[in-house]
Amino acid sequence: MSAWIDISQRLDEHTPVWPGDTPFSYRIRWHKEDSGSVNVGQITMSTHTGTHIDAPFHFDNKGKKVIDLDVNIYIGPARVIHLSNPKKIGIDELQQIDLNGVTRLLIYTGAWTNRNTFPETIPYIDPPLAPYLRKYGIRLIGVDLPSVDPLTSKRLPAHHELHRCGIHILEGLVLDHVPPGDYELAALPLPLVNGDGSPVRAVLRKMK
Ligand SMILES: Nc1ccccc1C(=O)C[C@H](N)C(=O)O
Numbered sequence: 001m002s003a004w005i006d007i008s009q010r011l012d013e014h015t016p017v018w019p020g021d022t023p024f025s026y027r028i029r030w031h032k033e034d035s036g037s038v039n040v041g042q043i044t045m046s047t048h049t050g051t052h053i054d055a056p057f058h059f060d061n062k063g064k065k066v067i068d069l070d071v072n073i074y075i076g077p078a079r080v081i082h083l084s085n086p087k088k089i090g091i092d093e094l095q096q097i098d099l100n101g102v103t104r105l106l107i108y109t110g111a112w113t114n115r116n117t118f119p120e121t122i123p124y125i126d127p128p129l130a131p132y133l134r135k136y137g138i139r140l141i142g143v144d145l146p147s148v149d150p151l152t153s154k155r156l157p158a159h160h161e162l163h164r165c166g167i168h169i170l171e172g173l174v175l176d177h178v179p180p181g182d183y184e185l186a187a188l189p190l191p192l193v194n195g196d197g198s199p200v201r202a203v204l205r206k207m208k
Pocket residue numbers: 018021046048054058146147148149171
């Protein structure tokens with residue numbers, strides 16, 4: 001069996017966040033010296049920092065919260081594909097790629113390689129791609145980008161169309177060190193009862 005490899009963004013005070021969103025912070029709230037027994041940390045962060053999933057409630061007030069999402073979506077076979085710096089990610093860009101039997105699709109674009117700053121512009125998912133992916137049976141899409149829509153988008157058409165097609169969203173993957181191919185994925189959200197999104201620890205291992 002191959003080893004699991006980490007495809008998650010490291011979280012510390014340098015981790016870039018969506019412009020205006022809560023900075024990431026971890027601090028020791030109780031020091032061992034003071035408590036007499038343990039260090040106890042405190043995390044403050046946006047639910048959309050680093051590698052994370054979006055729950056439908058993120059973009060739809062009536063949408064499911066994180067606790068309502070099926071854990072089976074986030075564990076299982078996944079295909080990693082590479083696109084070379086696409087402007088958008090649409091049916092045309094995926095035309096040459098075999099998606100038969102794929103249930104989880106992770107897309108490397110290379111558009112966000114400097115993970116110390118938030119990108120200025122990103123490729124986005126062209127909404128008609130959602131029904132195209134669903135036709136193959138895809139239930140999860142993952143990207144190495146902070147959003148599946150353009151950064152300036154308010155209507156979030158890709159988020160909505162993916163959701164309408166039953167495709168779950170995983171953002172902020174780090175795939176620079178992952179060759180295209182078939183893997184097993186685990187990227188479980190926290191059991192946040194009211195969550196609109198959740199950080200995940202995303203890992204892959206090669207399927208033989
Ligand atoms: N954190 C934000 C703060 C303000 C406005 C948008 C965001 C987002 O995160 C949107 C992005 N499409 C996302 O799903 O992660």
